[in-house]
Amino acid sequence: xxxxxxxxxxxxxxxxxxxxxxxxWQFMPYLEQGLTNYARIDxxxxxxxxxxxxxxxxxxxxxxxxxxHKPLGPICTMASIHLGAAVPNFAWQETRESPTEKLPVNDPxxxxxxxxxxxxxxxxxxxxxxxxxxxEDALKHKTFKHWEPPRLKKRDxxxxxx
Numbered sequence: 001x002x003x004x005x006x007x008x009x010x011x012x013x014x015x016x017x018x019x020x021x022x023x024x025w026q027f028m029p030y031l032e033q034g035l036t037n038y039a040r041i042d043x044x045x046x047x048x049x050x051x052x053x054x055x056x057x058x059x060x061x062x063x064x065x066x067x068x069h070k071p072l073g074p075i076c077t078m079a080s081i082h083l084g085a086a087v088p089n090f091a092w093q094e095t096r097e098s099p100t101e102k103l104p105v106n107d108p109x110x111x112x113x114x115x116x117x118x119x120x121x122x123x124x125x126x127x128x129x130x131x132x133x134x135x136e137d138a139l140k141h142k143t144f145k146h147w148e149p150p151r152l153k154k155r156d157x158x159x160x161x162x
Contacts, residue, residue: 001029008035016040019069023047024054031062038067038091043079045071056087065091074106074114077122078130081115085124093122109138 004015014037017030022045030036039059043052056066066089068080077095084090095117106114112133115122125131151159 004035042069070094
């Protein structure tokens with residue numbers, strides 16, 4: 001937060017902060033001190049819908065809009081679209097879809113129905129649940145390689161985002 005205080009004094013460029021946060025508590029200083037213009041929630045990282053709705057309510061109390069992060073997967077995209085439809089302070093949904101970026105995570109063999117970008121918008125699905133259909137049989141024939149990303153650790157050995 002101190003670095004963002006210093007940055008805020010230097011510029012009025014809008015800040016979108018929080019995609020790496022894993023709880024509402026990490027958002028608090030940025031929301032309470034007006035250090036961000038957008039709460040950049042990652043629904044999958046922050047703790048699902050319950051924690052996301054709490055962050056959305058805290059942000060609304062401080063007149064801060066949401067701009068959910070899209071971590072390049074169709075399931076989180078659907079969850080983020082539903083979050084945006086459920087809160088009054090939704091601004092934009094980050095997306096990363098273009099003709100030059102065909103992402104392998106949107107495997108059509110596995111994901112039978114995913115929400116499509118319609119111009120500059122996503123429609124809220126009307127199907128039950130998140131509105132995504134997964135071919136579980138196709139998953140049985142996929143080869144997955146476990147990968148551990150680099151992680152930051154606290155002195156006690158537990159993982160942290162910061």
